[in-house]
Structures are given as C-alpha cells and as structure tokens.
Amino acid sequence: MGPVLYGVRLRGEAVLALRTGRAVVPDRGLGGARRRSRRRPRQLRAPLPRHLGHRPRRRRTLEKKVRAAVAAGKVTFKFRYRVDELVTTGGAVTGVRGAILETGSAARGTAGCRTVVGDFEQRAPVVVVTSGGIGANHDLVRQNWPARLGTPPKSMVTGVPAHVDGRMLGITEQAGGRIVNPDRMWHYTEGLRNYAPIWPKHGIRILPGPSSMWFDAKGRRFNTPDIPGYDTLHTLGSITASGYDYSWFVTTQKILAKEFALSGSEQSPDLTNKNIRQLLSRIRQTPEPIEKFKNNGVDFVVADNLTDLVTGMNKLTGDGLIDLADLKRQIEARDREIDNPYTKDVQVMGIRNALDHVGDSLSRTASIHRILDTGAGPPHRRPAEHPHPQDPGRSPEGPLRTGPEQQRGAGTRSLRRR
Ligand SMILES: Cc1cc2nc3c(=O)[nH]c(=O)nc-3n(C[C@H](O)[C@H](O)[C@H](O)COP(=O)(O)OP(=O)(O)OC[C@H]3O[C@@H](n4cnc5c(N)ncnc54)[C@H](O)[C@@H]3O)c2cc1C
Known part of the structure; x- marks a missing residue:
C-alpha cells in the first residue's frame, strides 16, 4: 500500500493590512465577556469576534484596560452605530454622522443585518478613524492592487468578516483625509x-x-x-x-x-x-x-x-x-x-x-x-x-x-x- x-x-x-487610523464608533464591541457580571454594563457582554486570532492574553490585557475606562466613564461604546460621514467645520473634522442599524442575529456565513432604524450625530474635538482594512471588499482590493504583484487573482477567498469593507476610506477622503500606501496589502x-x-x-x-x-x-x-x-x-x-x-x-x-x-x-x-x-x-x-x-x-x-x-x-x-x-x-x-x-x-x-x-x-x-x-x-x-x-x-x-x-x-x- x-x-x-x-x-x-x-x-x-x-487579508489586507491597510489601516486608516483609529475607530470612532466600533460596529461591534470588544467582547470577550466570558465571565459575566450583573454589574457590568450590557454593552460589555458582547461576544468576542470569532475571527480574532491567537493572542488571548494580550487581548485580555487590553480588554481589562478598556473595561476600566468604561467604568470610569472615559469610554462609551455605541454598538450598531455606523458612521456614514465625517462632519467638518471650517476645514476641520469635528464629528461623525451616521445610521443606527437594527440589531439582528445574522446566520453563520452571511453578512450582518444592515437595516437602518435611526440616525445619529456625535461631535468631538478630535476624530480618529480606526475602521480596519479592506479585505472583504474584493473590488477595492483589485482597485488598489500593486503592479509588483501582477494581475489580481480572478477568484479569492476572504480572511476577514464582511464589515471589513474599506467603506470608511472613501468617507475619510471625502472629508479631506489623505490615504497613504493603499497598495501595501498583505x-x-x-x-x-x-x-x-x-x-x-x-x-x-x-x-x-x-x-x-x-x-x-x-x-x-x-x-x-x-x-x-x-x-x-x-x-x-x-x-x-x-x-x-x-x-x-x-x-x-x-x-x-x-x-x-x-x-x-x-x-x-x-x-x-x-x-x-x-x-x-x-x-x-x-x-x-x-x-x-x-x-x-x-x-x-x-x-x-x-x-x-x-x-x-x-x-x-x-x-x-x-x-x-x-x-x-x-x-x-x-x-x-x-x-x-x-x-x-x-x-x-x-x-x-x-x-x-x-x-x-x-x-x-x-x-x-x-x-x-x-x-x-x-x-x-x-x-x-x-x-x-x-x-x-x-x-x-x-x-x-x-x-x-x-x-x-x-x-x-x-x-x-x-
Ligand atoms: C482569522 C484571523 C486571524 C488573525 N490572527 C491574528 C493573530 O493571531 N494575531 C494578530 O496579532 N492578529 C491576527 N489577526 C489580525 C487582526 O485581527 C487584525 O489585524 C486586527 O483586528 C485589525 O484591527 P483594526 O482595529 O485595525 O481593525 P478591525 O479589528 O477590523 O476594527 C475595525 C472596527 O471598525 C468598525 N467600523 C468599520 N467601519 C465602520 C463605520 N463606518 N462605522 C462604525 N464602525 C466601523 C468595524 O466594525 C470594526 O469593529 C487575525 C485576523 C484574522 C481575520
């Protein structure tokens, strides 16, 4: 035999390692609330995103600090708040505007619910965009594909969830942001x-x-x-x-x-x-x-x-x-x-x-x-x-x-x- x-x-x-800064309003929470507590605010009981990898201890360290900041009133989560626009005043970004999405439980293997149930506006002295990469948006991947890597593949699989769609890149550019190194993909x-x-x-x-x-x-x-x-x-x-x-x-x-x-x-x-x-x-x-x-x-x-x-x-x-x-x-x-x-x-x-x-x-x-x-x-x-x-x-x-x-x-x- x-x-x-x-x-x-x-x-x-x-999987695209292209960053645009720091997030204002995350779509999902940090989660990781394995040990649940009645005293803990509801928003902190969100499940840990499944796609996160092999750094549980580092993640827990970060999570602890953020939870402490929430408890101290320094950080507020707004789940299901989607930023659609950066608000500018006199040439400076002074806030964000967007839609509140319905809380849905998407079936495994499908994109999350995007039904809009309201809108919001949030003002801030400093706005930092941390919306992640573009790996789930193959059109954007192809558009930014570096010549050094040849012709982009006709078919690709996706290593990141659907929300990693690079949508905030265009929104940031519209507000005057300058996207650097868009071809640095991994x-x-x-x-x-x-x-x-x-x-x-x-x-x-x-x-x-x-x-x-x-x-x-x-x-x-x-x-x-x-x-x-x-x-x-x-x-x-x-x-x-x-x-x-x-x-x-x-x-x-x-x-x-x-x-x-x-x-x-x-x-x-x-x-x-x-x-x-x-x-x-x-x-x-x-x-x-x-x-x-x-x-x-x-x-x-x-x-x-x-x-x-x-x-x-x-x-x-x-x-x-x-x-x-x-x-x-x-x-x-x-x-x-x-x-x-x-x-x-x-x-x-x-x-x-x-x-x-x-x-x-x-x-x-x-x-x-x-x-x-x-x-x-x-x-x-x-x-x-x-x-x-x-x-x-x-x-x-x-x-x-x-x-x-x-x-x-x-x-x-x-x-x-x-
Ligand atoms: C399967 C897998 C395994 C991995 N393993 C590891 C590992 O072992 N070690 C490691 O270090 N890294 C690992 N990574 C990579 C790591 O997870 C990412 O590099 C990291 O999560 C990127 O962080 P980020 O904050 O830039 O973006 P993200 O984690 O994508 O965060 C961006 C956030 O912005 C939100 N957002 C986007 N647009 C909007 C909008 N318009 N309005 C409101 N919110 C918005 C998104 O919902 C999201 O919550 C892995 C990734 C995958 C997919």
Whole structure:
C-alpha cells in the first residue's frame, strides 16, 4: 500500500493590512465577556469576534484596560452605530454622522443585518478613524492592487468578516483625509474555502510547515523562496505570474498531521488556548479541525497513489493541467535528495534546518520522508551527529491510519477518509 497523498488546492486569501487610523464608533464591541457580571454594563457582554486570532492574553490585557475606562466613564461604546460621514467645520473634522442599524442575529456565513432604524450625530474635538482594512471588499482590493504583484487573482477567498469593507476610506477622503500606501496589502496564498463559513466567501489559511511540495496550476514546482511558510507575498507574485489563480500543495498524511495549522481560533484550539498538551498531541494524531477540513473541505483531493491523485486534481479544477509524468519526475527528484546529506534542494535543506530546532521539530515539522515512499523502505535517518528527536520509533513513510477506508464523493471530489 502506498502513502495517502493529498493535493490541496490553494487560493489567495484577501487579508489586507491597510489601516486608516483609529475607530470612532466600533460596529461591534470588544467582547470577550466570558465571565459575566450583573454589574457590568450590557454593552460589555458582547461576544468576542470569532475571527480574532491567537493572542488571548494580550487581548485580555487590553480588554481589562478598556473595561476600566468604561467604568470610569472615559469610554462609551455605541454598538450598531455606523458612521456614514465625517462632519467638518471650517476645514476641520469635528464629528461623525451616521445610521443606527437594527440589531439582528445574522446566520453563520452571511453578512450582518444592515437595516437602518435611526440616525445619529456625535461631535468631538478630535476624530480618529480606526475602521480596519479592506479585505472583504474584493473590488477595492483589485482597485488598489500593486503592479509588483501582477494581475489580481480572478477568484479569492476572504480572511476577514464582511464589515471589513474599506467603506470608511472613501468617507475619510471625502472629508479631506489623505490615504497613504493603499497598495501595501498583505495576502496569504494558502487559502482554503471554509466548508462551514462564518462570513461570506470565508477563507481559512493554512499556516504551513516546510514539507509540503508547492506547485503552480500547471504542476510546476515553485522555486525558493516559494516554499510553504517562507514568503507569502513573493509566492503571491509567483502564483499570479503563473497566469492562474490557484496553486497546489502535494503532501502526505504525516505532513498534514504535524504541519497543518489553520488560521482562526475555531480551527486551532491548541494554539488559541495555549494548550501545550493539545499542541504536542500533534506528534501522535491529526488535530480534529484538520481532519474535518480534510474530509469536508472542497479543495482537498485524497488518493492512495499519484495516478489517482492527478486524476482527482484535474477533475477538481476541470482544467486538466497536471501532467502525471511531469509531476512524478519532480516529486521523485525531491525524494531522491532525502538520501543526500549534502543536498542542494533548498526545501529539503529547510526541512532539516527546521528539524534541528527543538520547537519546530516537536510540533511543526514532520520527520523527513519521501512523498512517494511505498512504506516498505527503511526510514531515513539523519547522520548520527544530527539526530532529531521527533516521532521516535515510527516509520516516517506510512500514513496514519485512523479508521476503515471510506469512499466519499461529491461531484468533482473523491475523498477517502482514513
Ligand atoms: C482569522 C484571523 C486571524 C488573525 N490572527 C491574528 C493573530 O493571531 N494575531 C494578530 O496579532 N492578529 C491576527 N489577526 C489580525 C487582526 O485581527 C487584525 O489585524 C486586527 O483586528 C485589525 O484591527 P483594526 O482595529 O485595525 O481593525 P478591525 O479589528 O477590523 O476594527 C475595525 C472596527 O471598525 C468598525 N467600523 C468599520 N467601519 C465602520 C463605520 N463606518 N462605522 C462604525 N464602525 C466601523 C468595524 O466594525 C470594526 O469593529 C487575525 C485576523 C484574522 C481575520
């Protein structure tokens, strides 16, 4: 039995790090009110935005200070107040005007309610706009797309909620604000469509370890620095230069189990909760959110051999661009280098480098193995003077088998759960 192989189709994830200052009236609250108190003002019991990432302690520190400021009457939240205009007097911004929105509970995967139930005006000696980025507004992303990154992808997934729409940028400009560096955007290129979206077009980013092989849409292996986890903006340029808006990871169950982390607190309870035991359990088993994505995500193709994998990849895209012989040649060329202690395959060198670091070796890098290994060969061992501690006693080649073979299929997908 050969290894279980995965072709993972990746799409650009529009996360834009473009800031416009500080917010006047946030649409949603800081939340995080896990410990609820009757004495606490109602507005502070808002739930924590789901998309926030892996800095719970820092967030709590900030939250504590803001709550103290609320208690001292220095800060007031106005939820569901949407700024539509900056008020100017004599050339200076002196306040904000806007609409009060209906409080609705939007269904998961949809944009929030925007029904207007009133209006408001607020005067202030100083107005600072902190309305976030533009990542959910793909038109604005394309409009501001930097030439250095090539042509913007035709299709993107979205790493931020619908309210991150950049609307305040235009409003700020109308009031005389000067937007600087609008092309300084940050996109991740390892986006997957979320099978259970929280917001429209919800993309989840793989935070990858160094071992998956990365190919463009035509199945050509990327060169350094376009290696998983290395240089996302450079890789974005390489993907757009390929003429297609997607790329592929070719990987194994072993890599998937140890190296795939998914962005967002829902997807990475081990990281978000700083649970070392849960984190280290990756040594033995694939984290549950990863398994779920593998089984339900529309961008995964799973097969027992390369022939079936290529068939599945070509079927998923409908483009028929992957040539089996060519892909095999490239994977074999990489696999050969596993036995070469003096290899110049930069990715293999990078994997060894990661394995020499105890943190990466324990929780973020699979022991080095051939992608196409049949599982019959002896496990590769580093030279004795460079032992690496992970996975003692386990064959690096074999897939993790967690259950009976089960065929799943829907349209263009052929998933096999193990
Ligand atoms: C999945 C995911 C994971 C992440 N993980 C991490 C991580 O681990 N560590 C990290 O440091 N960062 C992480 N980030 C990034 C981080 O969340 C953002 O960089 C940060 O929240 C941006 O803060 P901001 O205040 O600039 O904008 P936002 O948090 O977007 O705040 C802008 C606010 O302005 C409000 N607003 C906008 N327009 C108006 C208007 N017209 N009227 C009234 N209010 C308005 C919005 O509703 C919003 O509340 C992650 C992001 C995502 C999506």
